[in-house]
Amino acid sequence: MHKLFSKRRQDFYKQNSKYLRYVFNDHFVILLFLMMGFLMVQYAQFVRTIPENWFWGKIIVVLISLVTLIFGNLATFIEEADKQFLLPKEEEVKQHIRSSVQKSMTFPVILFFVTALILYPISAKSFMAGLWLPIIQVIILASIKYVLLIQKSNSYVKNNLLNWDKAIDDEKKRQTNILKIYSQFVDVPGIKPVVKRRxxxxxxxxxxxxxxxxxxxxxxxxxxxxxxxxxxxxxxxxxxxxxxxxxxxxxxxxxxxxxxxxxxxxxxxxxxxxxxxxxxxxxxxxxxxxxxxxxxxxxxxxxxxxxxxxxxxxxxxxxxxxxxxxxxxxxxxxxxxxxxxxxxx
Missing domain, CATH: 1.20.1280 (Monooxygenase)
Known part of the structure; x- marks a missing residue:
């Protein structure tokens, strides 16, 4: 089971890397660097105008930090056919879901760290704190995210039975949301558009x-x-x-x-x-x-x-x-x- 889901994870990462070559093409990278340079200059000018112990700065840091908790879902890599072919291995699949929590923490922790560094000029002035503040910020956010992922993994098990449909649907949504980002730049097969009457x-x-x-x-x-x-x-x-x-x-x-x-x-x-x-x-x-x-x-x-x-x-x-x-x-x-x-x- 470990080899099976590891192979699926590697295959999905390979698929992402294939699309990333088209997303980060030469023109987009040049534009990205220009936009980053412009935003850095604007951000630096904004930070100079921030007063010390700024109340709204505290609100901004807290809100942005809480928003980052949305990103990074539980990655189980369970597929539609598993509820038939892996049914005899249900206990091992439940164990895999529990172990997926640690692997799914990689991207959120990186996001928390980058966000804390970007917000540090605001938080340092607003909270009147030193370099220890972003470290504590990352630890608190990572702890909250870990608890949320644990609760997510536990929601797939009811009366000691695995809810295959819920696990499969959530994994489909997670992968589709990632592939939709690539679909803005390149044709991605397998994505079904959502139709609403309006x-x-x-x-x-x-x-x-x-x-x-x-x-x-x-x-x-x-x-x-x-x-x-x-x-x-x-x-x-x-x-x-x-x-x-x-x-x-x-x-x-x-x-x-x-x-x-x-x-x-x-x-x-x-x-x-x-x-x-x-x-x-x-x-x-x-x-x-x-x-x-x-x-x-x-x-x-x-x-x-x-x-x-x-x-x-x-x-x-x-x-x-x-x-x-x-x-x-x-x-x-x-x-x-x-x-x-x-x-x-």
């Missing part, structure tokens, strides 16, 4: 559906609004751009950052065009490829323009110089027209 958009879809020439526009809009991958990405990057407008004081840096986020979002939305290619019957539609491309362009134009308008309204309150405000909308439309004309046709 009734608030039903009337909009019905209006599009009434016109028979809008067949692909209806299909693309339906896929965009009801699939968690695209709509969730749209909302997350949109919120990130709004936070950037509030957090960064320099209008030029904010403008460049927002336009870059919009470009990344546009790049991620273009694959919607292939979302229904697996349906063989759509090839008999009396619709030309040009109309299909036009429908996608209409969807991208509406969604990106709406986001740019929201960003422009927010910029009215955050930019000191009004001259930079319309550049968000102008730049987004320019990228939209230039990039889609090359990639969608």
């Amino acid at each position: 009734k608030v958009f039903d009337e909009l879809l019905n209006v599009i559906k009434k016109e028979h020439r809008n067949t692909y526009l209806y299909l693309f809009a339906r896929h965009f609004l009801r699939t968690g991958d695209y709509f969730g990405l749209y909302m997350r990057l949109g919120i990130l751009s709004i936070i950037l407008l509030f957090a960064v004081s320099s209008p030029i840096i904010s403008l460049v950052g927002v336009l870059f986020i919009n470009f990344i979002l546009l790049f991620q939305l273009i694959p919607i065009k292939k979302s229904y290619d697996y349906q063989v019957l759509n090839r008999i539609y009396p619709i030309s490829k040009e109309e299909k491309s036009t429908s996608l362009k209409q969807l991208l134009m509406v969604s990106m323009t709406l986001l740019a308008l929201v960003q422009t309204i927010v910029a009215l309150f955050t930019f000191e110089k009004i001259i930079f405000v319309p550049l968000i909308l102008i730049g987004t439309l320019a990228v939209l027209l230039f990039y889609t004309s090359r990639k969608v046709d």
Whole structure:
């Protein structure tokens, strides 16, 4: 049993390393270093303004530390077929789950240590403490996380019997959440998108559906609004751009950052065009490829323009110089027209 689950763990790590090569490509690494440098400069300037024994600093350190407890779930590597083929070895599987707690502590402890070091300039001034504070912080968080993982492992056993379904479902969710991160950069097989109806958009879809020439526009809009991958990405990057407008004081840096986020979002939305290619019957539609491309362009134009308008309204309150405000909308439309004309046709 030890060899079996060790092999599964190694195979999963190999799969992650394969995707990481595509995630941390040359362009992304350069951008990451630039963003880290910019954030470090902003953070250093922020720390200089912190007063000693700052009350809100204590709240910030405690809240961020508690948030880190969310990351790092129990890794059991139990699969669907195990509840049949490993049923005679149930006691050994329960022992494996208990031993998985120690192995699952590696990532949380590293995260706690890095977080404590990053927060040390704030915590040192706010708590008026020395280097012993981050050490105690890591020990306390690691102890709490260990207890939580122990409780998680115990929840799989009831009346001395292993709840196979719960253990399998939780492990599937854990691995899927990790692979979803990679799916933002590269195609990851085996990830099933979560579909939600979102009734608030039903009337909009019905209006599009009434016109028979809008067949692909209806299909693309339906896929965009009801699939968690695209709509969730749209909302997350949109919120990130709004936070950037509030957090960064320099209008030029904010403008460049927002336009870059919009470009990344546009790049991620273009694959919607292939979302229904697996349906063989759509090839008999009396619709030309040009109309299909036009429908996608209409969807991208509406969604990106709406986001740019929201960003422009927010910029009215955050930019000191009004001259930079319309550049968000102008730049987004320019990228939209230039990039889609090359990639969608």
